[in-house]
Amino acid sequence: MKKYIAIFGLIIGFSLCLWAFNSLIRAQEEIITLKCSFGDVAFSHKLHTDLTSCQECHHAGLDTPKCSSCHTKETEVNPMNAFHKNCIDCHKDKQTGPTACADCHKK
Numbered sequence: 001m002k003k004y005i006a007i008f009g010l011i012i013g014f015s016l017c018l019w020a021f022n023s024l025i026r027a028q029e030e031i032i033t034l035k036c037s038f039g040d041v042a043f044s045h046k047l048h049t050d051l052t053s054c055q056e057c058h059h060a061g062l063d064t065p066k067c068s069s070c071h072t073k074e075t076e077v078n079p080m081n082a083f084h085k086n087c088i089d090c091h092k093d094k095q096t097g098p099t100a101c102a103d104c105h106k107k
């Protein structure tokens with residue numbers, strides 16, 4: 001009986017790993033669309049993960065990939081400033097990638 005429980009546990013553990021790994025891969029391939037009252041912003045996550053490290057954007061680690069889990073309208077760095085600084089600063093720095101409002105915000 002114990003043996004079966006152990007095997008069952010292994011299968012569950014393995015499936016969980018696969019699932020976690022899969023969602024990481026999927027996240028990287030996706031076009032992420034950030035909903036925004038000023039116009040939604042879509043960008044290729046994949047293109048960006050090829051360009052730079054995860055930490056460049058997920059500066060607080062990957063346990064909470066959503067920026068809004070920390071950056072809210074009430075915090076010092078609100079979501080708009082967090083994104084504008086992270087995204088636009090790099091585009092300016094690299095002299096490529098959109099920096100004009102309408103190139104990111106699509107109504």
Ligand code: HEC
Pocket residue numbers: 023024027028032034045048049052053054055056057058062065066067068
């Ligand atoms: C150019 C910045 C940038 C880079 C580089 C980046 N990410 Fe992201 N990632 C984002 C943004 C922005 C979101 C959406 C966050 C939100 O909804 O608040 C996101 C979302 C995610 C999500 C959640 C996806 C979902 O559908 O909820 C995961 C998981 C993730 N990223 C993993 C990674 C990993 C792993 C890497 C490195 C291989 C990486 N990211 C590199 C910006 C980036």
Ligand code: HEC
Pocket residue numbers: 057058059060064065066067068069070071075076077081082083085086
């Ligand atoms: C686990 C919490 C957490 C998450 C998740 C998080 N941040 Fe932050 N971030 C902080 C804290 C704390 C600061 C320091 C300023 C403050 O207290 O608001 C900060 C500061 C920043 C700054 C300002 C840095 C500077 O030099 O002025 C930027 C830009 C930023 N975050 C972008 C992002 C982006 C983009 C994401 C999502 C990809 C993200 N953050 C996710 C906690 C977080």
Ligand code: HEC
Pocket residue numbers: 041042043044045047048051052056057083086087088090091094096097098103104
């Ligand atoms: C570390 C640097 C860096 C960061 C951070 C970064 N970008 Fe970019 N981005 C680039 C570069 C470089 C290109 C041009 C790539 C090319 O044309 O080959 C680009 C291209 C783009 C494009 C056009 C291609 C596409 O994905 O559709 C969009 C839109 C974009 N970025 C949005 C964003 C957004 C939104 C953020 C913040 C969440 C962000 N970027 C953060 C470097 C960065």
Ligand code: HEC
Pocket residue numbers: 034035036037038041079080083084087088091098099100101102103104105
């Ligand atoms: C590199 C892409 C990019 C560029 C360029 C850009 N933005 Fe944004 N902006 C974003 C992202 C990403 C967000 C955060 C969306 C969210 O709340 O999830 C944002 C948020 C905002 C918000 C906050 C809306 C809300 O619901 O709180 C306003 C307003 C805004 N941008 C205006 C502008 C203006 C004006 C310009 C030109 C001067 C501009 N943006 C240029 C990507 C960009």
